[in-house]
Amino acid sequence: MAAHRLVIGTTNLKKGLELQELLAPYGFEVQTLREAGRPILDVVEDGDTFAYNARKKAAEQAIYLGAWVMADDSGLAVDALDGRPGVYSARYAGENATDADNNAKLLAELGDLSLAKRTAHYVCHVAVADPRGEIRTECADICRGRIVFEPAGTNGFGYDPLFEVVEYHQTFGQLGPLVKGAISHRARALRSVVPKLLALKASGAWG
Secondary structure, eight states: GGEEEEOOOHHHHHHHHHHHHGGGGGEEEEEEGGSSSSSOOOOOOOOSSSHHHHHHHHHOOOOOOTEEEEEEEEEEEEEGGGGGGGGGGGGOTTTTTOOOHHHHHHHHHHTTOOGGEEEEEEEEEEEOOTOOOOOEEEEEEEEEEEESSOOOSSSSSSTTTTEETTTHHHHHHTTHHHHHHHHSHHHHHHHHHHHHHEEEETTTOOO
């Protein structure tokens, strides 16, 4: 199993848990950066696309750790705000913003805009780098929804309490992890990347 070690390039514990649960059935020894055995490398996310940031995080962490690293860059794009907060989702209200700060800013910017005009989608771009920092595979996907007028539910993180999946009439904050694990942007991107990971593993790339 150690030959198939895969480090998840995040320090977000909730995100790490989500990814660990999704990848556990596929025979990888999954670790977060906090479990990787070295001081955590701070990678500056200075790209203007999710793809750029995901690739940069995966490559820099892989070289630093000498391990296979899977990193993602995810965020919320709101149509009425021309795609904001986008790549700035985690720091929308400032560099040290909390989820509550970011949610409050988003609600303030949308004001009393009608529900029909509060359409949005979550984006996730996943990149996997080998220990040399070469990007070996990547995938991206989205989950569509809309932004409700006040937070609902305590599950998830980030903008989840505001992001309503229309088909379920509930926010990600209200939906349990099993549902989110099936329909979220991250789950969809991972479902696309898993067969590529398995192919790399079968090819002996981890050897």
